[in-house]
Amino acid sequence: MKKLLMVLMAVILVVGMVSSGALAKVRIAMVVKNLGNAFFEACRDGGLEAIGLGEDIELIFRGPITPTAEGQIEIIDSLIAQKVEAIAISANDPTALVPIARTAMAAGIKVISFDSGIAEGGRILQLDPSGPEFIGRQQVQIIAEMIGYKGEIAILSATSQATNQNIWIGWMEEELKEPAYKDMKLVATVYGDDLSDKSYREAMGLFKSYPNLKGIISPTTVGVAATGKALEDEGLSGVIELTGLGLPSEMKQYILNGTCKKMALWNPIELGYSATYIAYKLVTGEIKGEVGEVMSVGKMGDITIGEGGTAVMAEPYVFDKSNIEKFAAIY
Amino acid sequence: MLEKVVKKREFILLVSLVSLIVIVGLRSPRFLSIGNFRDIMDDTALLAMVAIGQFMVILIAGIDLSVGAGVALTGMSVALLHQYYPGIPIFVIVLLSILIGFLLGSFNGILVSLLRIPPIIVTLATMGIYRGFVALISGGRWVSAHEMSDAFRNLPRGGFLGVSNLLLVAILCVIIFGIFLKYTRTGREIYAVGGNEIASRYVGINLKKIKYLPFMIAGSIYGLAGLLWVARYASAQSDTAMGFELVVIAACVVGGVSIFGGSGTTLGVVLGVLFLGIINNALTQVKVSPFWQMALQGLIILVAVIVNTVMEKRTQKLVTKRRNL
Amino acid sequence: MNSTRKMPIWRILMQWEVILFFMFVAMIVVNSSLSPYFLDSNNILRTTFNFMEKAIIVLPMMFIIICGDIDISVAGIIALASSFMGLASQHLGVGTPALIFIGLLTGLSVGALNGLIITKIGVPAIAVTLAGFFLFRGIAYAMLGDMAVTTYPESFAYLGQGYIGNTRVPFELVVFIILAIIFGIVLHKTTYGLNLFAIGNNSTAARFFGINVNRIRFFNFALIGLLSGLASVLLTSRIGSTRPNIASGWELEIIVIVVLGGVSIFGGAGNILGVVISIFMVGLARFGMGLINVPGIVMNIVMGFLLLIAVLLPGSLRQLQSKILTKQQQR
Numbered sequence: 001m002k003k004l005l006m007v008l009m010a011v012i013l014v015v016g017m018v019s020s021g022a023l024a025k026v027r028i029a030m031v032v033k034n035l036g037n038a039f040f041e042a043c044r045d046g047g048l049e050a051i052g053l054g055e056d057i058e059l060i061f062r063g064p065i066t067p068t069a070e071g072q073i074e075i076i077d078s079l080i081a082q083k084v085e086a087i088a089i090s091a092n093d094p095t096a097l098v099p100i101a102r103t104a105m106a107a108g109i110k111v112i113s114f115d116s117g118i119a120e121g122g123r124i125l126q127l128d129p130s131g132p133e134f135i136g137r138q139q140v141q142i143i144a145e146m147i148g149y150k151g152e153i154a155i156l157s158a159t160s161q162a163t164n165q166n167i168w169i170g171w172m173e174e175e176l177k178e179p180a181y182k183d184m185k186l187v188a189t190v191y192g193d194d195l196s197d198k199s200y201r202e203a204m205g206l207f208k209s210y211p212n213l214k215g216i217i218s219p220t221t222v223g224v225a226a227t228g229k230a231l232e233d234e235g236l237s238g239v240i241e242l243t244g245l246g247l248p249s250e251m252k253q254y255i256l257n258g259t260c261k262k263m264a265l266w267n268p269i270e271l272g273y274s275a276t277y278i279a280y281k282l283v284t285g286e287i288k289g290e291v292g293e294v295m296s297v298g299k300m301g302d303i304t305i306g307e308g309g310t311a312v313m314a315e316p317y318v319f320d321k322s323n324i325e326k327f328a329a330i331y
Numbered sequence: 332m333l334e335k336v337v338k339k340r341e342f343i344l345l346v347s348l349v350s351l352i353v354i355v356g357l358r359s360p361r362f363l364s365i366g367n368f369r370d371i372m373d374d375t376a377l378l379a380m381v382a383i384g385q386f387m388v389i390l391i392a393g394i395d396l397s398v399g400a401g402v403a404l405t406g407m408s409v410a411l412l413h414q415y416y417p418g419i420p421i422f423v424i425v426l427l428s429i430l431i432g433f434l435l436g437s438f439n440g441i442l443v444s445l446l447r448i449p450p451i452i453v454t455l456a457t458m459g460i461y462r463g464f465v466a467l468i469s470g471g472r473w474v475s476a477h478e479m480s481d482a483f484r485n486l487p488r489g490g491f492l493g494v495s496n497l498l499l500v501a502i503l504c505v506i507i508f509g510i511f512l513k514y515t516r517t518g519r520e521i522y523a524v525g526g527n528e529i530a531s532r533y534v535g536i537n538l539k540k541i542k543y544l545p546f547m548i549a550g551s552i553y554g555l556a557g558l559l560w561v562a563r564y565a566s567a568q569s570d571t572a573m574g575f576e577l578v579v580i581a582a583c584v585v586g587g588v589s590i591f592g593g594s595g596t597t598l599g600v601v602l603g604v605l606f607l608g609i610i611n612n613a614l615t616q617v618k619v620s621p622f623w624q625m626a627l628q629g630l631i632i633l634v635a636v637i638v639n640t641v642m643e644k645r646t647q648k649l650v651t652k653r654r655n656l
Numbered sequence: 657m658n659s660t661r662k663m664p665i666w667r668i669l670m671q672w673e674v675i676l677f678f679m680f681v682a683m684i685v686v687n688s689s690l691s692p693y694f695l696d697s698n699n700i701l702r703t704t705f706n707f708m709e710k711a712i713i714v715l716p717m718m719f720i721i722i723c724g725d726i727d728i729s730v731a732g733i734i735a736l737a738s739s740f741m742g743l744a745s746q747h748l749g750v751g752t753p754a755l756i757f758i759g760l761l762t763g764l765s766v767g768a769l770n771g772l773i774i775t776k777i778g779v780p781a782i783a784v785t786l787a788g789f790f791l792f793r794g795i796a797y798a799m800l801g802d803m804a805v806t807t808y809p810e811s812f813a814y815l816g817q818g819y820i821g822n823t824r825v826p827f828e829l830v831v832f833i834i835l836a837i838i839f840g841i842v843l844h845k846t847t848y849g850l851n852l853f854a855i856g857n858n859s860t861a862a863r864f865f866g867i868n869v870n871r872i873r874f875f876n877f878a879l880i881g882l883l884s885g886l887a888s889v890l891l892t893s894r895i896g897s898t899r900p901n902i903a904s905g906w907e908l909e910i911i912v913i914v915v916l917g918g919v920s921i922f923g924g925a926g927n928i929l930g931v932v933i934s935i936f937m938v939g940l941a942r943f944g945m946g947l948i949n950v951p952g953i954v955m956n957i958v959m960g961f962l963l964l965i966a967v968l969l970p971g972s973l974r975q976l977q978s979k980i981l982t983k984q985q986q987r
Contacts, residue, residue: 035951036466036569038473065570065952066904069895074706078946081699082691095806096897099817160622160802161899190621191802196564196571204370205615208361222566225476229565233488250475328477394782396908448967449921455912456963459956466953569953581786590780622798629791636783637773644778 025056028279029079030272031072031089032063033116037194038247039221039268040090042331043115046272047088050280053298057280060084067159067194069096076100080107086279089123090115094163098122110282110289114275116164117310124282124289125309127275129266130316132164135219136171138316139243140181142262143215146241150183151214154206156227156244158194158220168219187213192223199226207234218244224263228254248319248327255324264316269331274300274313340587340642344602344635348609355613362616369493375608376501377563379601380556381575382582383508384436384549386600389583390512390525391545392592393450397439398553399575400461403567405431405557407465410474410567413483421482428558429551435461436550437543444542458576466569476565487563497559504552509597521545525592581628582607585635589643606631672918673930675969679962680937687944694944701824705816705894707939708828709734709887709903710910715839716880717914718931722843723876724856724923725781729770729788730884731906735796737762737888742805742898745812752812759889760882766792767881771874781877789907796900805898816894828890835883840928848872856923858985912959913938916966 030047032040044061051057060079064071069092079087080103087104091097091113101111101122110124117126143153155172157165169189176186187210192199199222206213207230218224224244228251231237237259246263254260277298281287287295293305305311319327356363381398388395409428412419419427435457442453476484487497494502512518523531524541532538561567586603588595610631614624688694713730720727737759744750744758766788773784818827843849854862855869863869892898917934919926938959945955 034570035953036469036471036473038475038568041472060949062949062951065956066901068901068904069897069899070706070891070902071952073895074703074942075946077703077706078943078949081693081696081703081943082947082949083693093804093806093895093897093899096895099813099896159901160797161800161804161901163804166802188618190615195573196566196568197560200564201374201611202615202621204374205612208367208370209359209616209618211361225566226564229476247475249477250473252477254476442964446968448964451921452915452963452967455908455915456960458908458960459963460960463954463957463960466951467957471951577786577789581790584783584786590783620798620801622801623794624797625790626794626798629787629789629794633773633784633787633791636779636787637777640777640779640783 025058026054026086026280026283027058027060027082027084028086028088028276028283029060029062029084030276031075031079031087032061033090033092034067034071035063035065038250042247042268043090043272043275045331046267046269046274047276049269050273050276050298053277054280059276064092067092069093072097073100076104080104080109083107084109085283086110086112088275088279089113089118091118091163092116094119095122110279112275112279112282112289114271116162120308123309125278125305125311127271127278127303128310128312129268129271130314131312132167133171135245135264135316136168137175138264138318139168139217139219139245140172140175142243142264142318143217143241144181144184146243146261147184147214149181152185152187152210152212153215153217154188154190154210154213155186156199156202156206156216156218156220156223157189157191158223160191162194162220165219172217192218192220192226194220194222196222196226199223200230203227203230204234207236207240213240215241215243218242218246220245221247221250221265224260225250225254228259231259232257245316246319247331248324249329249331251319252324252328255319255321262318262320264318266314266316267331270300271313273298274303340639341596341599341602343638343642344585344587344599344606348602348606351606351609351613355609355617359616359618362613367612371605371608371612372498373487373495374612375604376495376497377556377560378579378582378608379501379604380504381549381553382579382586382600382604383504383597384545384552385576385579386583386588386595386597387508387512387521387545388450388549389580389588389590390521390592390595391542392525392528393443393542393545394454394580394590395439395546395549396451396454396576397435397457397461398549398579399572400458400465401432401435401550401553402557402560402572402575403465403569404435404461405554406561406571407469407474407557407567407569409558410479410561411468413480414474414478417480421486424483425486425555425558428554430554432554432557433547433551435554436547439550440543440546443546444539450546462569465571469567469569471569474561474567479562479565484562484565487559497563500555500559505597505601508548512597517541517544522593526594578607581632584639585632587639603635606635673927673933676916676918676930676933676937676966679966680933683937683941683944687941687947691944691947693947698824700940700943701826701829703943704829704939705826707935707942708826708832709891709894710906710913711832711935711939712835712883712887712890713880713906713910714913714917714931714935715835716876716883717910718839718917718919718926718928719843719852719876720781720880721911721914721919721921722852722856722923722926723873724859725774725873725876726911727770727781727785727877727880728907728911729785729792730880730910731903732789732792732796733763733766733881733884734888734891734903734906735900736766736792737885738892738898738902739796739799739805739900741889741892742808743799745809746805746807752809752815755808755812756815756889759892760885763885763888764878764882767884768874768878770881771877774877775870775874793900800898800900806896808893808896812893813896814893816890816892828894831890836928836932843926843928852876853924856925857981858924861985909938912963916963
């Protein structure tokens, strides 16, 4: 028995020594909030596009099963062990990931965050798809226009803890304080947890609890699609207006049939592209990552790194009947 | 006398249900509308279907933790088939969903009956395996509304006399399997095996068959449920029905099904399902903060299991007393 | 219990541990050949952070399952304890020792509550802890709402993130090792441990032997509650943040590890060695798969098959053993 063990140990050691060799590729890891989310799949597509521009760049795409901070910590740990060159992450928690991100940076890995950011000190820079203030305010502006600046509105968000959504909702509430919206009232904020069945149920709940509801804002791709279906099923298309942040491919039919006349979103493919591109350029040293620096991000043009290391990619696109077909084919 | 006590459990559940409805109705009259009840029915239909399957598994003193993953896997499978082969007629899709579910459930059933692995372990393993496969076959991508034809998405709706297809299917499931369990020989054998496995073996019941059947049936049901689920919400994702198995088990437990097997009624399960469904529906309307939903669900389950246990003990005491007379 | 009964059980159990050990070695060989980063002592030590909290709960779960019970509310207890700690830290500004106390006390009280309902009222463990699964995490959601708590005192971070002195040995690992030794001794060398096996094998007979079955079962649940509280302290300290979805899915992972470790789900059999090997096997297997970037959800497929194989092998042996015992009891 003992001899067997010793032989096995020897084999392990030899195998371990033999298989360690240098890897020439530049490996960029994209860590998302959780797997199985179409939004992040699109980001991955963008990332794959970006690495196609160089030789020997590999994209490692990872995410936890449940959108938890500890799930992402485990993944970053694994990436540090694999000695990747860069990590671009959309974080489940801005502060929880700081320690592990710092460990990664101390190991020489370039860490940036995109979409949902890590707090300052835990990343070189944060890439916002669009300015959160702009996103929040624009949502209110869209719905207000659709309901004639009068009536009750509700918000159907993702999880109650989602950092992005909460920041945007904060700006929505700010926008609603403007005098132009004095006849509008936010009556409820409910959470669909980014699950289609829960979002659907919450939407149904809104219809019943607030019979005078005029509009719903759903700043999450799962939520806005589920609400669209709920409105359709209940025959309320056009009676209750809907807007939100939706993927054109998912929302195409609701836009065409008037359930959701207008909605916004940035291009997640472009977001993934930019994040990966920037991460790669940080590795090669072409981008330094300092405040004030103007980065030239391939097909996206110039992006400036602002205060606190935050860079804004672009303004959200607004989708309606006129352009939905075109974009639905892309993402 | 004994029968009255047993019936009492369902009666108490019914009374609680009615009082709940009344209380909520007073606070929010809209709750009592026919439209709302129809929504509650539609909403709980999926839960009811799958709960009947789980009920059968619990009856033989088993448990099926792979239900959520099974719903997701069958749903994603048919959604992908439909996406890539839109020519397949809908009724074939329906049959395929049942077939896939049948296979998944049979896998569980064979492991339990032939290989004698405890159900909790088999289904704990298949839960991970099936859900992993959802991600594998879909590559992590969704199948969303625009990839589904109108016929597909309208499948749960249609129906006649104001009763949706989904609700019809659920009602049929409940009736068919309710009758099966109560009035057929195999159904009674299922109760027997759960009640006393050793005795059933001596009586000549084919244990292998009876231990396989509930899993197979549960699988076939949740196969169909998977299709209806993705069609209803117009989306098939990797995390579809995540955690659903625990809600299903909770519905059975609230409905008075003994977790040790051998006792419980279809009516109880239906009431348990309605209870949980009404809570969900009511909470969103009574404007209870959404943050309390999960806690209230847990509280209901806790109260239900305590009440059920107390009642069961009283029945047992009566039974023992009777014997001593 | 007399020692003559121990021998046949021990002999059969030994086989499970041997099989498990071979699986462990095989896992190491496979993983180290798949990735050069696997057999790095730094990496391995660092990856233990990711499963030590679970490991700490695996120990009392072993007691619970050996006794014929089960507890699926443990992750909910973690969430609840973390929420109390978070709110205390944020609103009352308490220091680290107080936080530890709050975490432990919450876990203990909740575990005791479970134990009370199970032993005094007689509700089956799976039913009560199923309710607890929803209730405890539900309360965490209710208390936190849409906030996350990220303000914790600096010294608090040491618990989950710190190392022993200047070494690379994590504090959490040491805590676990100490606990594992204690649990091992209690299980195999004390009357309490013998009683657990007795109760698990035949609780009625145990009661007639004079064992206070309900008191022991109550104590088990209080214990697992306490250790869930401890795990919560360590986990919250490690991620430095409290969100209600913390530790999602952990209860089932923990049970898988226990069962893989040779503890029969029916109760009455189990071994500390098997459980400890199982902890490291599962933890390192996940680490290894992560190094080759296998998505978490696919890892579960491997875990699932592992579980089935591990159960099939000695499963038949166990049944043989039960048959012999049943025949003995019938005489």
